[in-house]
């Protein structure tokens with residue numbers, strides 16, 4: 141049984157309040173844009189997985205929605221449930237916060253960290269620090285708040301200390317052979333990733349309110365030789381919102397679809413034919429049947 145002895149593999153959850161940079165960190169760790177990101181909080185709604193294979197370890201990351209305590213809706217309850225389920229299923233937890241910031245929202249997440257698993261504190265966005273000397277006292281304060289196995293300051297956008305973070309995590313994984321092939325990067329389906337890339341464009345191209353009342357459903361996903369033919373619908377709450385998503389002469393919808401298609405081709409590695417429609421389904425964030433269909437259900 142030589143060969144597998146020194147290898148470690150296991151699941152690692154990224155958790156934290158909305159907008160701390162969990163998805164950016166996952167993408168940086170994997171070196172691919174697997175999880176969608178934006179300036180707006182609550183971009184991630186479902187678990188997204190990413191696989192990182194190192195010479196002696198395989199890290200199976202699970203990105204989660206920002207755990208949120210502000211608004212109550214069936215959608216938000218579903219997202220928090222995803223976080224809790226992810227926490228229960230992993231070997232190691234990465235609790236992500238922003239440098240020099242520890243709010244009540246962060247504390248709410250810290251309080252749900254499972255006691256039986258190692259939790260590593262990742263202090264992200266250190267590139268934004270003006271006074272670096274404040275970092276050390278902040279680390280000390282955080283060490284007093286919780287029994288973290290490690291505390292690692294990083295910058296996900298700049299890539300600072302990311303390789304070190306990956307090696308540090310490896311040490312906390314169980315000894316076992318790799319679960320996936322070295323060239324695999326995700327457990328998420330192409331269908332799901334396609335829907336996510338469209339949803340990212342809604343977050344990036346639309347105003348402040350619309351992304352939160354929109355969802356994306358992939359209605360059809362077929363391979364036609366090497367070409368992926370994808371039909372998707374953007375679901376909004378009201379007729380007036382449909383008008384905004386479509387835009388003057390359909391320009392906005394065209395921009396959303398074009399940007400999403402380019403990202404899909406990059407990530408999936410092949411040509412994509414994408415058609416996107418906008419559909420109005422009022423009250424969808426409380427519609428259990430639709431939430432189920434979207435994957436946010438119980």
Ligand SMILES: Nc1nc2c(ncn2[C@@H]2O[C@H](COP(=O)(O)OP(=O)(O)OP(=O)(O)O)[C@@H](O)[C@H]2O)c(=O)[nH]1
Pocket residue numbers: 156157158159160161162163164165176177178179180181182183184185204205206207264265266267268294295296297298
């Ligand atoms: N300056 C700086 N910005 C960062 C860093 N990491 C992430 N960001 C920015 O923070 C914002 C939120 O990043 P996301 O990765 O979407 O955050 P998230 O925690 O996944 O957010 P939710 O999915 O909404 O919970 C984006 O604008 C990122 O570009 C970092 O290391 N430095």
Ligand SMILES: [Mg+2]
Pocket residue numbers: 162163164175176177183184203204205206
């Ligand atoms: Mg995210």
